[in-house]
Amino acid sequence: MNQSSLLPDPKRSEWSKFTASFVYAFRGLWYALRTQRNAKVHVTIGILAIVMGIALHISAVEFAIVFVAITGVFMAELFNTVFELCVDLASPEYHPLAKVAKDMAAGGVLLSAMLSVVIGLLVFGPHLWELLHRYLLAR
Numbered sequence: 001m002n003q004s005s006l007l008p009d010p011k012r013s014e015w016s017k018f019t020a021s022f023v024y025a026f027r028g029l030w031y032a033l034r035t036q037r038n039a040k041v042h043v044t045i046g047i048l049a050i051v052m053g054i055a056l057h058i059s060a061v062e063f064a065i066v067f068v069a070i071t072g073v074f075m076a077e078l079f080n081t082v083f084e085l086c087v088d089l090a091s092p093e094y095h096p097l098a099k100v101a102k103d104m105a106a107g108g109v110l111l112s113a114m115l116s117v118v119i120g121l122l123v124f125g126p127h128l129w130e131l132l133h134r135y136l137l138a139r
Contacts, residue, residue, distance in 0.1 A: 032078055038109070039077050046070035049120060056127040066123055069116035076112035080105040 012020070032039040049066055058066070083105035091098040 028078070032081055036077065036081055039074070039081070042070075042073050042077055042113075046074065049124075052124060056124060056131070058123060058127060062123045065119060069119040073109070073112045073116050076109040080109045 033043065049070060053063055053066055084102050087098045087101050
């Protein structure tokens with residue numbers, strides 16, 4: 001793919017520009033999934049959370065909360081990747097401030113992931129507790 005195919009064409013219609021923006025966005029998501037190990041981990045854990053939600057018959061509101069948590073972590077990972085790429089572009093040589101910027105962006109992902117774990121415990125915990133309680137009473 002050449003550089004000119006990535007640049008917007010000023011002669012295109014507004015609708016064409018609008019639909020092209022979705023293509024660019026999906027390219028960005030696909031790039032992250034192809035190249036970023038942590039993005040793959042986040043997607044895998046997100047799929048597991050969805051499967052667990054289906055298996056535990058969580059409510060629609062609980063599913064909404066789980067989806068917000070999954071999306072929040074994935075968005076944080078995307079922004080972290082953007083920050084890292086921009087820092088690498090601006091400062092190809094090692095610089096202590098570049099390291100701090102990249103570490104802080106990674107810290108944002110970590111906080112988001114920690115929040116999603118808390119959300120997972122609050123959403124899935126009661127369902128798992130009930131399942132365990134029923135299993136123990138049946139014995």
